[in-house]
Amino acid sequence: MNLPIIHRVKHTKTVQWQKPDDGWMKLNTDASVMKEGAGIGDVIQDPEGAAIVAFSHSIKKDNIHLLELDAIYHGLHQVVSKNLKKIWVEFDSMMAVKTIEGHFPCPWKRASTVEKIKNLLSKCETWKISHIWREGNGAADYLSKWNCPIKGEQCDNFPDDFSLILCNDASGTLYPRV
Incomplete structure (x- = not known):
């Protein structure tokens, strides 16, 4: 049998955390939803990639889409409490981006959360939201699985693994996505 041999080349895509202007x-x-429970994590970074605020805590297990909305609300609450006026909100749930933008139906269980998110965004002078692949959202992903409160103002108290992620992001590390 003379069958043609087809070689497929896997192209590795890269993802990079982008610094804000x-x-x-x-x-x-x-x-994150894990066997032991669920957690949310948020990190606010300046244009140099330094963490201004970072936190992590346990949350009641639920549908991951609903928990992503909770994480966004929690992070925006920190933004407003710090009186930050120009904010770029980024997360790895395309469904949450589309829900907030009104392109995807809002689950009734979180309709009030989405309204609160929009209200918090309205308190900012300028804002934008975007999706990033999980590989480029490593700091928030790490915190969502850590489930231990930390204070962003005390950067020397961050775990070494978390600090390394922040340094890699700030230096423009390309993360592979296959």
């Missing part, structure tokens, strides 16, 4: 802050959020 001068005068802007960036909020990355994530939620």
Whole structure:
């Protein structure tokens, strides 16, 4: 049998955490559901990639889409409490982006959360939201699985693994996505 041999080449895509423009802050959020429970994590970074605020805490298990919305709300609450005016909100749930933008139906269980998110965004001078692949959302992903409160103002108290992620992001590390 003379069958043609087809070689498929896997192309590795890369993902990179992008720094916000001068005068802007960036909020990355994530939620995780694990065997032991669920958690959310949020990190606000300045244009140099330094963490201004970072936190993590346990949350009641639920649908991951609903938890992602909770994480965004929690992070935006921190943005407003810090009186940050120009904010770029980024997370790895395309469904949450589309829900907030009104392109995807809002689950009734979180309709009030989405309204609160929109209200918090309205308190900012300028804002934008975007999706990033999980590989580029490593700091928030790490915090969502850590489930231990930390304070962003005390950067020397961050775990080494978390600090390394922040350094890699700030230096423009390309993360592989296959």
